[in-house]
Amino acid sequence: MKGLLRLYPRSWRKRYGAELEDLVDQTPGGLGVALDLVIGAAVAYRDVIASNRVLATAGACLHGMSVAVLVQAIGFVTLILIAQRSADPTDVRFGPFNFATVIQTSYFRLGELLSPVTWMPLTYNISIPDVVLLLVLAFALAVVLAAPRLLRRLG
Amino acid sequence: MRRITAAISLVLLLLVATAVAEASLLGLLVVFTSILRLYLVVEIAGHYLQMSSLNVPSFLQVGIANAGTVGSFLLTIASGLGAAAYRYRRWRPVL
Numbered sequence: 001m002k003g004l005l006r007l008y009p010r011s012w013r014k015r016y017g018a019e020l021e022d023l024v025d026q027t028p029g030g031l032g033v034a035l036d037l038v039i040g041a042a043v044a045y046r047d048v049i050a051s052n053r054v055l056a057t058a059g060a061c062l063h064g065m066s067v068a069v070l071v072q073a074i075g076f077v078t079l080i081l082i083a084q085r086s087a088d089p090t091d092v093r094f095g096p097f098n099f100a101t102v103i104q105t106s107y108f109r110l111g112e113l114l115s116p117v118t119w120m121p122l123t124y125n126i127s128i129p130d131v132v133l134l135l136v137l138a139f140a141l142a143v144v145l146a147a148p149r150l151l152r153r154l155g
Numbered sequence: 156m157r158r159i160t161a162a163i164s165l166v167l168l169l170l171v172a173t174a175v176a177e178a179s180l181l182g183l184l185v186v187f188t189s190i191l192r193l194y195l196v197v198e199i200a201g202h203y204l205q206m207s208s209l210n211v212p213s214f215l216q217v218g219i220a221n222a223g224t225v226g227s228f229l230l231t232i233a234s235g236l237g238a239a240a241y242r243y244r245r246w247r248p249v250l
Contacts, residue, residue, distance in 0.1 A: 050249050057243045061169070064238025065176040068231045073183045080191055083215060092223070099223035103216045105194065129190050 001029045007041035009048045039154060046151045063148065070141040077137060081130045173232045180227065193217050199224050 001024055005017060027033055049055045083090040083102035092099040181197070188195045188206045194213035197204040198221045207213050 047249070053243065053246045056246050057239045058168075060242030061235040061239035062172060065172060065231050065235040067238075068234035069176050069180045069183070072180055072227055072230065073187075076184065076187065077191075080187075080193070080215065080217070083217075097222040097226075098220050099226055100220065101218045103218075105213055105216055133187065133190060 001034065001037070004034060004037040004041070007038065008044050011048065012044045042151060043154050046154075063144070066144050067141065070137060070144060074134065074137045074141065077130055077134050081127065081134070084127060084130070169232065169235065172235060173228065176231050176235075177228060180231075191215070195219070197224060 002021060005013065005020060005024070008017070008020075024033070024037070049059050079090065079092060079100065079102060083104070087104065089104075090102040092101075184195060184197070185206055187193065189208055192208055192211050192213055192215075194207040194216045195205070196217070197206075197219045200221065
């Protein structure tokens with residue numbers, strides 16, 4: 001349990017480390033205490049970062065980049081979902097710039113020649129992972145967007 | 156001189172952070188390629204990075220052109236810079 005104290009910032013440990021160590025010694029160890037220590041470490045880091053302008057700016061920069069990566073991942077999966085429903089190649093264009101192209105392969109076109117009974121389940125099977133991925137990514141984006149507010153409310 | 160050094164350090168840090176973010180995005184695309192059974196081709200400055208599953212036939216061929224790669228890089232860096240600028244301007248000391 002004491003190993004979790006290493007998660008705290010060094011400046012915080014110098015000031016309150018001994019006190020917290022005593023407190024951890026006196027309390028019976030358990031999942032609840034471990035969770036408290038982890039949340040406490042997150043709050044301690046939040047305070048250290050928020051009190052320094054440069055660190056706060058760097059944190060915001062990383063947060064913005066994480067959001068951008070997740071948005072692009074959601075865009076990619078959405079593009080695949082849209083392209084699966086169209087027989088023609090799907091392009092993502094802006095003016096003269098072509099960003100991405102999705103083409104259904106000949107294997108899939110062969111599937112179109114088969115009867116609808118065999119073709120439909122093929123399409124259906126492909127779509128389920130897409131939708132699940134999209135939901136997971138949307139959840140991750142919501143967590144990342146809400147993280148600063150959640151951390152502000154803690155402690 | 157110190158200002159120049161600080162500015163260069165800032166630019167280098169920003170580039171490293173963007174490169175790490177783009178690498179993580181590429182990692183996500185590799186996972187998606189496997190899960191969605193894609194044949195993915197990413198163009199990076201005239202070089203091609205191809206990904207596909209060996210055992211499973213791919214139903215869709217996805218090509219990301221140079222403009223897409225550069226656009227993704229610019230979007231990531233702009234998001235980071237935008238968020239950083241907003242925080243820097245609105246920062247107040249914690250009482």
